[in-house]
Amino acid sequence: MIKIGPSLLSADFSKLSEEIKDIEQSGADFLHLDLMDGHFVPNLTFGIPVIEKLRKCSDLPFDAHLMVEHPENYIEGLAKAGVSYVTVHQEACIHLDRVLHQIKEAGMKCGVALNPATPVSSLKNIASFLDMVLIMSVNPGFGGQKFISYTTDKIKEACHMLASAENTHAVVEVDGGINSETAKLAVGAGAVFLVAGSAVFGADDRKTAIAALR
Ligand SMILES: O=C(CO)[C@H](O)[C@H](O)COP(=O)(O)O
Numbered sequence: 001m002i003k004i005g006p007s008l009l010s011a012d013f014s015k016l017s018e019e020i021k022d023i024e025q026s027g028a029d030f031l032h033l034d035l036m037d038g039h040f041v042p043n044l045t046f047g048i049p050v051i052e053k054l055r056k057c058s059d060l061p062f063d064a065h066l067m068v069e070h071p072e073n074y075i076e077g078l079a080k081a082g083v084s085y086v087t088v089h090q091e092a093c094i095h096l097d098r099v100l101h102q103i104k105e106a107g108m109k110c111g112v113a114l115n116p117a118t119p120v121s122s123l124k125n126i127a128s129f130l131d132m133v134l135i136m137s138v139n140p141g142f143g144g145q146k147f148i149s150y151t152t153d154k155i156k157e158a159c160h161m162l163a164s165a166e167n168t169h170a171v172v173e174v175d176g177g178i179n180s181e182t183a184k185l186a187v188g189a190g191a192v193f194l195v196a197g198s199a200v201f202g203a204d205d206r207k208t209a210i211a212a213l214r
Pocket residue numbers: 007009010032034065138139140141142143144145175176177178195196197198199
């Protein structure tokens with residue numbers, strides 16, 4: 001069952017609650033929240049105080065994508081703010097196993113994101129523990145970039161790795177440059193959670209945009 005998660009990065013930041021209500025009514029399955037710290041990626045977005053306020057505006061599950069250094073410092077706050085999925089970057093975590101345990105012990109589902117150049121095999125030892133593998137199909141930091149086509153092979157590899165680890169509950173998510181054409185490639189490769197920023201928030205009719213992705 002494919003799930004569509006609009007990325008708030010491409011919303012109008014001057015009216016976030018209206019934007020979230022709009023995509024909720026347009027059929028979104030979850031809300032993707034990009035936390036950027038200006039260090040791990042050269043861009044800065046929002047943090048936990050904003051997410052706490054947004055939680056009051058929506059019933060959608062919150063999917064936090066942490067493009068930050070020291071993600072361990074955010075886990076407790078994200079749990080209190082009502083986030084469902086927390087995904088950290090493999091490249092940002094020296095103690096990846098420890099951070100993932102921290103996320104689960106806080107009552108949330110844990111994911112690991114891989115930059116385009118990072119191999120799927122780097123997650124082999126923790127594959128059975130994961131709730132999500134996030135394949136980045138652009139270099140992280142900005143919305144509106146072009147889908148990198150070789151990442152579809154990584155989606156297939158991630159599905160294969162999870163199956164080999166007998167992990168039947170984890171999902172593969174894809175993020176970056178997803179539109180109605182690239183969504184077909186990602187789903188064909190095995191992605192189940194599709195994140196789309198500009199393809200949804202940039203559309204005049206978000207309902208049609210979400211239906212086209214689905
Ligand atoms: O993590 C991200 C960027 O680092 C965003 O989630 C992603 O880029 C979504 O935007 P778009 O669909 O426009 O590519």
